[in-house]
Amino acid sequence: MINKLIQRIIKLEAPIVVGLDPMLSYVPQHLLAQGYKEKGENLEGAAEAIWLYNKGIIDAIYDLVPAVKPQIAMYEQFGIEGLKAYTKTIDYAKQKGLIVIGDVKRGDIGSTSAAYATGHLGKVTIGDKDYRGFDEDFITVNPYLGSDGIIPFIDVCKQEKKGLFILVKTSNPSSGEFQDQLIKERPLYELVGEQVAKWGDLFMGDSYSYIGAVVGATYPEIGKELRKLMPKTFILVPGYGAQGGKAEDLKYYFDKDGLGAIINSSRGIIAAYKQPKYEAYKEEAYADASRQAVLDMKEDLKKAWVKN
Ligand SMILES: O=c1ccn([C@@H]2O[C@H](COP(=O)(O)O)[C@@H](O)[C@H]2O)c(=O)[nH]1
Numbered sequence: 001m002i003n004k005l006i007q008r009i010i011k012l013e014a015p016i017v018v019g020l021d022p023m024l025s026y027v028p029q030h031l032l033a034q035g036y037k038e039k040g041e042n043l044e045g046a047a048e049a050i051w052l053y054n055k056g057i058i059d060a061i062y063d064l065v066p067a068v069k070p071q072i073a074m075y076e077q078f079g080i081e082g083l084k085a086y087t088k089t090i091d092y093a094k095q096k097g098l099i100v101i102g103d104v105k106r107g108d109i110g111s112t113s114a115a116y117a118t119g120h121l122g123k124v125t126i127g128d129k130d131y132r133g134f135d136e137d138f139i140t141v142n143p144y145l146g147s148d149g150i151i152p153f154i155d156v157c158k159q160e161k162k163g164l165f166i167l168v169k170t171s172n173p174s175s176g177e178f179q180d181q182l183i184k185e186r187p188l189y190e191l192v193g194e195q196v197a198k199w200g201d202l203f204m205g206d207s208y209s210y211i212g213a214v215v216g217a218t219y220p221e222i223g224k225e226l227r228k229l230m231p232k233t234f235i236l237v238p239g240y241g242a243q244g245g246k247a248e249d250l251k252y253y254f255d256k257d258g259l260g261a262i263i264n265s266s267r268g269i270i271a272a273y274k275q276p277k278y279e280a281y282k283e284e285a286y287a288d289a290s291r292q293a294v295l296d297m298k299e300d301l302k303k304a305w306v307k308n
Pocket of ligand 1: 019021071103169170171172214215216238239240241242243264265266267268
């Protein structure tokens with residue numbers, strides 16, 4: 001899957017992943033009305049509206065970007081109905097040829113990680129048949145529990161030819177509280193990055209490992225350092241746009257060929273129609289605004305996606 005992701009990035013000239021982080025407040029009135037009419041003004045109706053909203057965005061952007069990243073928390077707000085919308089979104093995105101990165105940030109003791117890995121990346125056997133749960137192509141994983149919490153995910157990745165993005169340096173303002181702490185004079189994110197590179201050796205693709213890292217766009221100096229420390233690790237970069245990350249700061253997240261990283265934008269794309277820049281787009285044309293926002297992001301990233 002990492003080879004396919006890289007091929008798609010090259011073909012589309014777009015190292016971009018669209019984050020599908022739907023909030024009810026982003027969903028246009030006509031879709032809310034449709035969801036509530038069909039399923040009731042309740043969790044089911046809200047989840048239906050979220051699904052319709054996502055479908056509109058996927059239809060508008062699937063030919064421009066290689067991947068989408070649904071954030072499971074946004075769906076879990078609506079309980080089981082939300083998870084059904086999460087599953088429908090994944091299935092539809094894959095049907096449209098998109099690679100799906102499930103932002104689920106799982107990680108636990110070994111046996112529990114194995115179950116998470118089965119549910120999100122693998123298959124479960126019931127009777128004499130295999131069934132897939134969520135079936136994302138990649139998921140995000142939290143390394144805080146150490147190797148025995150990560151290896152079960154890597155084992156399933158090897159069986160399924162799927163991948164991970166492991167949190168190394170997150171984009172949020174307080175990420176430094178723990179991640180920047182020095183241990184034997186080295187910041188924790190560096191030790192985690194080094195370990196992610198070692199885990200990556202366990203499952204290499206053609207040029208990059210199936211085991212990638214998450215490094216936020218909001219700490220460009222750290223991004224530069226980690227790129228050097230993890231030369232074969234593909235980097236998922238959240239924090240561009242809504243969190244303040246800028247294209248010109250992202251140059252060193254890429255390798256000398258302009259590869260090795262994919263930049264996420266969620267609110268900046270899916271709620272583009274609410275931004276003053278896209279005010280010409282009315283609510284009904286929210287998906288057209290998202291398409292334009294992707295085109296603008298692609299242009300903007302040319303500032304970063306240059307040969308180093
Ligand atoms: O370090 C991290 C890890 C994950 N995220 C997730 O990415 C998106 C960002 O959304 P925007 O609207 O583009 O800010 C969201 O799903 C986060 O949970 C992150 O931001 N930083």
